[in-house]
Amino acid sequence: MTLTWDMQDAKSTDDRDVVLEVKDLRVHYATPLGDVIACNGISFKVYEGETVGLVGESGCGKTTTAMGVLRLVQPPGRIVEGEVLLDGVDVLSLNEEELRRVRWNQISLIPQGAMNSLNPVMRVKDQIGDAIQTHESRAREAVKERILELLNLVGLPARVYNMYPHELSGGMKQRVCIAMAIALNPSLVIADEFTSALDVIVQRVVAQTMLDVKDRLGMSMILIGHDMGLQAQLVDRIAVMYAGNIVEIAPVEDIFEESLHPYTQLLIESIPSIKERKPLKVTEGLTHDLRNPPPGCIFQFRCPYVMEHCREVEPPLRELKPLHEVACHLFEEQDGKIVDISDESVV
């Protein structure tokens, strides 16, 4: 099969406001044997009111990207270069005081395992209250009112206000973390594996809460995870990461109906189905040594369609259809059309 798209339609016509633009973000971790390249020039945008999913296998750089965006990379990690434009201001150029004002007010994080980071000896009201008071000075009554409003927003009863974390279920604790993250009405929330450690039923309920809150407040979100099925139900666009690179980014329907990058296709094929009885597809091979990426395409050692050209030239991330970018040599421009050349050129 040869797929073609008209190049005239290939450029994005999205005119929504851009909340976040990450440009060529590079994050390295120093080791005695050389730098591990965790983010190798990540670029993407998040539009107003949009939810972008960051997916990929463990160690592909999803969390490091989030830490880079928030400027929370800890030694031995360091941001080597890049720009993180939040409402047009480069987060990487702010001083500590400016950065403190941006965090929570404009951008906040629900970290991995957030519910386990709640202080077991502090009541919920004090933990959320601390987050508010650290960034805004409000009268005690106003803080109480805001906390009760937040609890209501995330579907928790008012009695949770006076409770300790050990009195709450996992789903309730996670909702408290969501309430903390949105306490100051940020324009962007990054949620890192925010439903992991919850059973599937509670996962859905908490995920739905998150989406309801996002819609009511009109904020944008980045959802980090490796569960493609869950992402399919929650996000507007998906960015697929492999070995510190975004290899494909596209609207969620496009990713599931017409994914282009071989790695994305393998990820989707690996989703187990309870309806269709089919053998679980495993992506053969291992990721290369992240200290020494090969010349050419970073997926070449595991790609079923690898060509000679792939071993020499790195494929750039190109927008082939509106909002659909892919980094793969399988697609070429021929006479104003983008052509999938896999039939002719697979070796």
Ligand code: SF4
């Ligand atoms: Fe596979 Fe080549 Fe595409 Fe890389 S550029 S994903 S090796 S076909």
